[in-house]
Amino acid sequence: MPGLHYRNVVLGGGAMGLAATYHLARRGEPVLLVEQFALGHDRGSSHGAARIIRHSYADERYARLMPRAFDAWRELEAEAGRPLYIRTGGLSLSPPGVDYVARVAASLEAIGCPHRRMSGEELSRTNPSFIVPDDLDVVFEPDAGLILADRALAVQIELARSVGGMRTHIWENSAVLRIDLNADRPTLVFRDRTVTAERLIVAAGPWIGRHFPEYAARLRPERQQILYFLPSNPTPFSIGHLPVFIYKGPGPRDAYYGMPDVSEGGVKVARHGGDPVDPDADDRGIGVMYRDEIRDFLSGVLPDLTHARIMRTEICKYTVADNEDFLVDFHPVRRDVLLASPCSGHGFKFSCLIGRVLADLATIGRTDINIEGWRLK
Ligand SMILES: Cc1cc2nc3c(=O)[nH]c(=O)nc-3n(C[C@H](O)[C@H](O)[C@H](O)COP(=O)(O)OP(=O)(O)OC[C@H]3O[C@@H](n4cnc5c(N)ncnc54)[C@H](O)[C@@H]3O)c2cc1C
Helix, strand or coil: CCEEEEEEEEECCCHHHHHHHHHHHHCCCCEEEECCCCCCCCCCCCCCCEEEECCCCCCHHHHHHHHHHHHHHHHHHHHHCCCCEEECCEEEEECCCCCHHHHHHHHHHHHCCCCEEEEHHHHHHHCCCCCCCCCCEEEEECCCEEEEHHHHHHHHHHHHHHHHHHHEEEECCCCCCEEECCCCCCEEECCCCEEEEEEEEECCHHHHHHHCHHHHHHCEEEEEEEEEEECCCCHHHECCCCCEEEEECCCCCCEEEEECECCCCCEEEEECCCCECCCCCCCCCCCHHHHHHHHHHHHCCCHHHCCCEEEEEEEEEEEECHHHCCEEEEECCEEEEEEEECCCCCCHHHHHHHHHHHHHHHHHCCCCCCCHHHCCC
């Protein structure tokens, strides 16, 4: 079988692999990106118009990293000459007896991020789209908003190609069948060729357990179902009117989020968390029970959306680690292999920063970003 050799190989063309490719190319490093489908496909975790970005984290470790993540997006925007972030403001909501909002507010306070704590009664009064129980606990973060996800991926591909020139190689529709870590160099086995790498970054998203079965139990793919609503009066649900929002109730599955309409694609609402899924499964169906569950949630928060038409749906996959953490680390026995599985349903906002971290680790073996919590234990 013909064999090729590359200095840096990135496996996976989702948010993490593309960001790593862009950051390597930006440093003048030669890089090969391999993706099993066409770039921009909708079978993994990174497709769709937008993702929420916020400092509002109940876990202060993530809140502390957010200023660096915002900086990374600003730098990318400057380099691309196009906006990628839309400031919509963001609401965190929880009912009495759930300490989610209290913890988010404490994190925001700790990092000095502007915010305003309020009651449900005040929210309903100040933003008439929300009709919520008076005793709901609410915190508003004005800097929260959206990252234009599809556009962010596209500009990183464009920039990796333009700054890298002949040193950037991108292979689409090229599935890696197997990774051989017993050879001198990490070796990717394709159907018709092999590729050896001086450094390999594996950013395979929900498929990571296929290549590293020893971590499959700790990195669990979940199926996410997303509904896009078309309200009869779209104005209150448009950018500038509706902030992004996250609701956490008492149960582990009692977690929902939504965002304003981006480019007339509908108002996105979903439950955070889903059932385990085979990453190769491609079932696009969304049942009546789930649709009713979301409408039921909306009836207690954004009642005008409850009976709105669902104009389209989307399926996406989370790769969930314990404690909803990320995994970014060297392979335990090979410093020339990096594993990158930063998802747990909240990784996109960090992806540009994580691309930089991966480029740091691959090229100089260390990073100034605190990733201790993401290491293999
Ligand atoms: C519905 C949904 C909503 C989300 N909302 C938010 C949000 O609001 N805010 C936020 O910050 N984050 C959010 N996230 C999380 C975020 O989108 C993910 O953390 C991020 O997209 C993960 O990217 P990834 O590159 O790790 O995975 P993927 O995007 O899945 O990329 C992995 C890539 O590897 C490729 N691959 C796998 N195996 C092979 C192989 N053998 N050969 C070649 N290629 C291979 C796959 O085809 C895929 O393209 C959300 C995720 C989902 C699904």
